[in-house]
Amino acid sequence: MDNKRRDFLKTVVGAAIFSPISGNGSTAKSDFGLADDPLPTWPLPDLKKIFPDPIKIQTVALLKAQNRLFLVVTAQDGTRGITVCNDRMPNLTSLLKGLVLPHFVGKDARDLPALVDNAYRLNSNYKYAGMPLWNCIGSVEIATWDLLGQLAKKPTYTLLGKPVRSDYPVYISDFWRGGEPTEVVVERLAQKLAATGATGVKIKVGGRMVNTADDDKRTRLFVPMVRKKLGDAATIYADANGSFSPEQGIATGKLLEDYGVVIFEEPCNFENEEGIRQVNQALKKVKLAGGEQDTSLYRFERLARTGVYDLLQPDLYYNGGILRALQVAEIARMHGKDIAPHTPKADPLIGPFWQFAALAPNLYGLQEFVDNPSEQEPTWYTPAIRVQQGKVEIPKTPGLGIRYDETLWKSAERIV
Template sequence: MTQTIDRRRFCKLSLGAGLLATAANPSSAPILAQNNSTSNATSSFGLHKASASPIKIRSIEVLRYGQDHFIRTTSTDGAIGICVTNGREYLFPLLKELVIPYFIGKDARDLEMLVDGVYRVNSNYKLAGLAFWNCVGWVDISLMDMLGHVANKSIGELLGGVKRREIPVYISSTRRDTTPEEEVDIVGKRMAETGSKAVKMKVGGRMSRNEDAAPGRSERLVALARKTFGDRVTIYMDANGSYDVPRGIEIGKMLEAHGVAIYEEPCPFDEYENTKQVTDALKITVAGGEQDTSLARFKWITSNHALDVVQPDINYHGGLIRTAQVAQMAATANLGIAPHNPKTGAREAHLLQFASWAP
């Protein structure tokens, strides 16, 4: 049963070291398999350094405060880790029945092996995909937080060392129901309020098979945004998988003509060869990967340079460990990484921790 905790008790439980301590040869073969195993993905992050003794997991609970839900992990010695979920309460039965039981009684220092083991146990691999890995991600984040409390280290330090304490940010609009004039006005006001010098807006219609949100909206929006904001503002555009290859390239060249810096998800996210064709045809930086949960597919993407920047979502992809493995793949291929996270407030704490370490 989901439990409710009061605000004062939640703050006492959550304000600790873990979350808050610090702001090969490419193959062109078709993608045929989905291997989610972490066992051969990367070298160890050395989580046993967090403690000389085992950190046994006693309980993993789902808590609620208002409209927010949290995963609280407790060790047999009383150490606590917290993850603020990204919503999706409809996944809680999957979390409670298939994910949480596997972790109980295990040593949290073995997290790298555990996120592999929960995929294989009881044929959970038959459920591989965003819904399953999102549940694992919540547990992974809470366990990393708990390890941080025990070791008195930030998650960035646990992963291998803090490389940065500041990151550039942009404001993002998720709307397609506005006219170009309305959108530029709304975004412009937010930029003035925040001082942001970069913005991301939407083109296309979201998995829309070349249909725009409104006829001509994308072309008009891009041109108006550049004219209004000038050359000192960095502009990104997200298509959310709206296009096939010819239209994706056509839109990409239009974005290039207006000096847009990043073109996100031109083709449906699982059309990897099509995405690579678009990337190969353009000079603009092409990004994507927020919906992907397969390490093997990320390996294909990075080895074949199907994208210039990979964007795994830390929740969707199964947590910090698996996302860190994607970061290592990207670094090996000399690609960028910018994890997807549309949330704000405490829900972005794990992203900031990851960014402090990311290669």
């Protein structure tokens, strides 16, 4: 391959991730992308002005404690940035160790956008592109943002822009797809709304990537029961997890519309863009949402531009971190769409979402919360993640907003 072609390919691939930071601290626009409509980028302050001295990443370690995995980025002065890893990481440790960590260890944390770019682009890592690679990169990116926030003694969102909100309203998510009597599940939802002050719920419809006759019968019984129990004022979202064919999705969507459901998530297999678009075109009231499986910024742009979804739902970890999620928000905004990231956690995994929620101007509606009132108050981190009067407050504490008990690291097992 000649040098000119190699340089061109580097430009093409790099533009798909981040536009470079210009010398004056503004985000330089890439001229690669759609012919007349390049992907927008999230404006990023010059981290080298915020932090005049280099911040060497001394180590990046995957540790196990509390039966969970933690990604810990440690600077040369001993300051740590930390994120809990999601439940995909145990199966991805070879990618993390072999492909991702070499692009961060020993580098300057102030170059974080370029480090993310390199972890995707260099050594042909892009050939592994998809959730497994981006989940590894995103976990390191998120922990590094926590490190930078700790060093600045400010919430991470203050390093990324001007906050537009200090809290957000939530819905209570339930994962029931059979096994308990329908009446029990509906009563549980009502009790959780009463306990939290939340005004909405998300229910499951279909069978999760399949829709048997029993699944369909359960859906058609469940939806009207939820509306009757919770009343007309309650907001209801529904998630199909790709259960339906386009024809089934249209039929189920019309049922949802009859009962005032606001969001219909992933009606068809997430790869079936044309099928989902058909469902969206056939429905007039409900909004279609999706994107938690997706990791391509160009695919997100296409999903918004071609009417596949009304709401984009990237997962902050699967999609490669906080900055890429903010870029998806800008892509959605470019096409007059909104964003509601995939965030079903009520534990430290919610930390990066707090930073995103503080900043994204087009954050839509109620945000996901999995409430389990029977769980004991955590002792290994603060604050406890709680809903009060239907809202979650975004912490003003440094980094991602989570503080960990220091004794965790004394007994932690190093995995990578």
